[in-house]
Amino acid sequence: MPQTYDFETVLARREAGGIKWNLYEADVLPMWVADMDFRSPDCVTEAIVERVQSHSVFGYHFEHAPLREVLTERMHTRYGWQVEAGQLVFLPSLVVGLNLMCQLYGGGAGADVATFAPIYPPFLGAPKNYGQTPSQAPMRVERVGSRLEVSIDWDAFEACITPKTRLLMLCHPHNPLGYQYSRADLERILALAERHDLTVVSDEIHCDLILGDQPHIPFASIAPEAAARTVTLMAPSKTFNVPGLGLGFAIIQDPERLKALTAAMWSGMVAHTGVVGLVGAEAAYRHGQPWLSAALAQIRRNRDAAVAFFADTLPEVACTVPSATFLMWLDFRQTALADDPYKLLIERGRVALNNGKDFGLGGEGFARLNFACPPATLQDGLGRIARAVRGG
Ligand SMILES: Cc1ncc(COP(=O)(O)O)c(C=O)c1O
Structure with missing residues (x-):
């Protein structure tokens, strides 16, 4: 019998810290930071409990051959990509990863780092940490x-x-626009x-959260010429709702760049990394697919439901229809909240989204909604957003 999963119960997340x-x-x-209000897969909990109980030793642990094995297999079976x-x-x-990319491949202080905008804020912050300037190409919205x-x-790109410019940082699929x-x-x-x-850094942390028919294509997998100049960043964090395990990975096929990162x-x-993240990630990738399929359906x-709500009930707020990610970009420019949607949504609606202004060019008048939560x-x-926009 197929296992059933509960994505409807509202969890006591405030108490959980x-x-x-x-x-x-x-x-x-809170409908902001990108984690889901769903229980993470039981296979992850079980693998961690098993590791903790069977070896009560927490020494330095930053290698895990079975995780390498499951990841190389995954790249091959999903994408035909030999890693x-x-x-x-x-x-x-991966935020640490983005910073390392600027440090190692950014071109040093004074360089420009190319990226599309609006964009996940660390794409703008990481270059600045190394005296570089994020050079933003606005997407057409x-x-x-x-x-x-x-x-x-x-043309903007x-x-x-x-x-x-020595480095291009791609967010693929794109956060916050849900574009593939x-x-x-x-x-x-x-x-x-x-x-x-x-050098191309392709942050593909959202690659498993595909909502439409177009499968994910890793940038590095499209041609040997792409693999030769790309660092791909991936993680189980978004896929299996385990960002608290602190585990991501880079794939680098160019020996010089690999040597620099190592x-x-x-x-x-x-x-x-630590043992809990490594063991949890292995279990998620090995056994988490049924959970992921059910989570994606929800x-x-x-x-x-959100797209229908904005179309039918609150059409003055326009929204993206993301084909990937669980994030929706909302345009408040034709509403009374236009000056500062983030602040006014909290003040008037008691609902916290991400502030569009933090996402660089094209963020003014927008906010980002995380919709990975129980339907209730x-x-x-959505009701709080409507109250903030319309009053009452
Ligand atoms: C594109 C992108 N990269 C990186 C991260 C964060 O990665 P980590 O939690 O591994 O630092 C996020 C989280 O939302 C993200 O959307």
Whole structure:
């Protein structure tokens, strides 16, 4: 009998601790940071409990051959992508990974780092940590009725690459726009990366959260020329709702870049991974697929419910229809909240979204909604947004 999963019960997350439910006052509903209000898969809990109980030793533990094995298999079966075990580097977090990318491949202080915008804020913060300037190519976000349609502005993208650019940071699928780059997009990006001799960092943390028919295509997998200049960042964090385990990984097929990252991991500036993350990640990738399929079904239903809500009940707020991620980009520019949606949603609606302004160019007047939650929480949140916009 297929196992059933409960994505409807509202969990006591405030009591469980964690940033999402404890940053704001108790009457504010949190729909911001990208973790899900669902129980993580039981296979993860069971593997961690088993490891903890059977060996009560917590020594240094930053290698885990079975995880390398399951990941190389996964790249092959999902994407036809041949990755060798030694081309994986485990990381404690992908935000740390983004910072390492700027440090190692960014071109040093004074360089420009190219990226599309609006964009997950650490893409803007990481270059700045190394004296670099994020050079942002605004995506085209067009309002059609109550929907936002997203496409690439290639002129803006070419223009954001300057003579001082050494690194291009891609978020694929894209956070916050829920956009998946197509093979044609990726090929065009590769052509530009080759022409300007750029390292490409492709943050693919959302690659398993596909809501439509278009499968994920890792940037590095499209051609040997792409693999030769790309660092791919992935993690089980979003896929299986385990960001608290602190485990991500890089795939690097160019020996020089691999050598540089491996050396940086021993510099003393980066925490090593731990046994709980490694064992939990292995279990998630090995046994978590039924949970993920069921979670995705709920996430799709939530997306459709939210899109219908904005179309039918609150059309002055336009929304993306994300084909990936559990994040929705909302346009408040035609509402009374236009000046500062993030702040006014909290003040008037008691609901916390992410502040569009933090996502760089194109973020003014927008907010990001996380809809990976039980349906009752989603309805509560949408109702709060409507009250904030319309009053009453
Ligand atoms: C594109 C992207 N990269 C990285 C992260 C965070 O990764 P980590 O928790 O491993 O630092 C997120 C989280 O939302 C994300 O959306």
